Amino acid sequence: MNVLGLEIPDAVIDTTVLVLILLGALLCLSAAVGLLRFRAVPSRLHAATKPQVLGLLLICLAVALSQRSVGGILLGLALVAPIVLMQFATAPLSAHIVGRQAYRNGTEEQRTLVIDELAQSKQTPPAAG
Numbered sequence: 001m002n003v004l005g006l007e008i009p010d011a012v013i014d015t016t017v018l019v020l021i022l023l024g025a026l027l028c029l030s031a032a033v034g035l036l037r038f039r040a041v042p043s044r045l046h047a048a049t050k051p052q053v054l055g056l057l058l059i060c061l062a063v064a065l066s067q068r069s070v071g072g073i074l075l076g077l078a079l080v081a082p083i084v085l086m087q088f089a090t091a092p093l094s095a096h097i098v099g100r101q102a103y104r105n106g107t108e109e110q111r112t113l114v115i116d117e118l119a120q121s122k123q124t125p126p127a128a129g
Contacts, residue, residue, distance in 0.1 A: 013068060020062035027055030041102040045095040053091050060084055 034047025060083060064076030102108045 010068070013065065017062045017066045020058045020065070024055040024058035024062065027051040027058065031055065041099060041108050045099055049091040049095045053087050056087055057084055 028051070031047050031050075031052035034051070035044055038044045038047055060080035064073050064080055067073050067076045099108075
């Protein structure tokens with residue numbers, strides 16, 4: 001691959017792609033293990049969102065980088081960008097909804113909360129469904 005007049009050997013690109021995929025897979029695995037092993041809802045939500053999103057980002061970056069040419073890498077980045085942006089948008093949103101529902105159901109231990117901003121919203125408002 002030729003970038004700005006510099007020739008990057010294929011072995012360097014292959015190694016970089018391998019390391020990125022390996023790190024991404026390890027982060028996704030740690031997210032899965034955290035979901036199974038953690039007890040509290042906030043800990044599970046943290047495990048489900050933070051490492052999983054970063055792992056997906058690293059894997060998508062590796063997919064784009066594996067195209068080897070500058071045009072291919074840019075095309076690969078353009079193709080994986082919507083996937084990454086959708087994950088960035090939906091992971092925190094779904095974690096918020098799951099956390100709020102756990103609070104309303106009483107699944108979350110109230111004594112572990114430092115600040116209880118939802119104290120008045122324990123009941124579903126009328127006509128909310």
